[in-house]
Amino acid sequence: MLGLKKINVADNERVLMFRQNRLEQVLQPGEHKLFDWKGELAFTHYDITKPELTHHLGRFLITAYQELLGDEVVSFDLKDSQIGLVYFDGKLVNILAPNSFRMYWSKAVNIEVKVLDISENYTVPKALLAQLVRNKGTVIYQVGLNSVYYIEVPDNHVGLLKVNGKLEKLLxxxxxxxxxxxxxxxxxxxxxxxxxxxxxxxxxxxxxxVSLRINLSASYRIIDTEKVATLLKNHSEFLYREFQLALREVVGTRSLDAILEDKDIVNQVVEKQIKAKAQAYGLEVVDVGVKDIILPGDMKSILNQVVEAQKAAEANLIKRKEETQATRSLHNTAKVMEGNPTLMRLKELEVLERVTGKIDHMTVYGGLEGIMKDMVKLTGDLPK
Structure with missing residues (x-):
């Protein structure tokens, strides 16, 4: 029939009927026959199993047609200090940012929006936090990443919470x-x-x-996290720079010989200088040690020659001392034998034993006295 429009609304649908852009009716499930002689009617279909109702005039529709919409639609208008936790049938599905406005069809699912004031308390409750971060790959997990700043502070660590650049608390x-x-x-x-x-x-x-290349190793720990957080931008860079300056001061005011003679002096002076300054910034320097002192190639060769010459001189000195001691011992022995013919005779027999010990075969004529006369010429009379 001319001018007659038939609209079928499924059980899971609602239809907003507008006449000349003014909401006139919410069509319920069923068949509707409507006369539109002048072509003034417009219809917008909604699947209410997808609860969120989107319309470019959403706030105006709620304000102007609240009575017409009745309990079919619920709306939530958040302030700038509020957020909303949206639950469909008891399941968290979305988080609304401050100043958000949402409309939902209320007949298909049970809609609940919990409003939280974050003007002062911006901490996410533990139970809610666990719900947001444990189900990776889900929609609500992605929503949580966009809405929540999540951080894990491991054992032996301290977290520094900064809000708008200001340190608020230690975690x-x-x-x-x-x-x-x-x-x-x-x-x-x-x-x-x-x-x-x-x-x-x-x-x-x-x-x-003399140009030296020095490698230094140090160990430290943080003892005052608040000082470190407020006074230092990067504590490791701070310590590195301080060790550099201390090394240059210690090495630059000492000669190469002084450094090589007492390598520990570098460790001691550097550690003493850095410890007090580090403690003022909440750091404790536990240990400092120079790992390597590397000389230039030509200087290394010269020092090797010096060391070699020193060792050779020491060896010669030891050799001369030993020779002197041996000569002195021989002299003392000779003086003792000079006044003691019996001891002299024993020494001669000892020498004879050594000589004959190197002879494989020997024929003796005249007995022991012949041997003594032929092989050893005595300077004095034999003892009686």
């Missing part, structure tokens, strides 16, 4: 979540365990203008 080991809305959240983690710092390849001139 003990654990899991934390903060709403990202209306503020800039940042958490820096500090490792409070013993840490190593390597200061390598430092080219430094000694007092006598």
């Amino acid at each position: 003990k080991p654990g899991n934390y979540g903060y709403w990202r809305f209306n503020r800039n959240i940042e958490v820096n983690r500090l490792d409070c365990r013993l840490q190593n710092l390597e200061v390598s390849g430092q080219e430094i001139l000694t007092k006598d203008r």
Whole structure:
């Protein structure tokens, strides 16, 4: 029939009927026959199993046609200090940012929006935080990443919570979540365990203008996290620079010989200088040690020659001392034998024993006295 329109509305649908752009009716499931002689009617179909109702005039529809919409549609208009947790049939499905406006069809699912005021308390409750971060790959997990700043503080660490660039609190080991809305959240983690710092390849001139390359190793720990957080931008860079300066001061005011004679002096002076300064910034220097002192190639060759000459001189001195001692011993022995013919005779027999010990075969004529006369010429009379 001319001018007659038939609209079928499924059980899972609602239809907004507009006449000349004015909402006139919410069509319920069923068949509707409507006369539209002048072509003034417009219809918008909605699947209410997808609860969110989107319309470019959403706020106006709620304000102007609340009575017409009745209990078919519920709306939520959040303030700038509020967020909304949206639940469909008891299941968290979305998080609404401050100043959000949403409309939902209320007949297909049970709609609940929990409104939270984050003007003062911006910490995510533990139970909610666990729900948001444990189901990776889900829609709500992605929503949580966009809405919540999540951080894990491991054992032996301290977290520094900064809000809008200002340090608010220190966080003990654990899991934390903060709403990202209306503020800039940042958490820096500090490792409070013993840490190593390597200061390598430092080219430094000694007092006598010898270029040395020094490698230093140090260990330290954080003892006052608040000082470290407020006074230092990067504590490891701070320590590295201080060790560099201390090394240059210690090495630059000493000669090469002084450094090589007492290598520990570098460790002791550097450690003493750095410890007090580091403690003022919340750091404890536990140990400092020079790993390597590397000389230039030509200087290394010269020093090797010096060491070689020193060792050769020491060896010659020891040899001369031994020769002197041997000569003195022989002299003393000779003086003793000179006044003691019996001892002299025993010494002769000892020498004779050594000589005959090297002879494989010997024929003796005249007995022992013949041997003594033929092989050994005595300077005095034999003892009776």
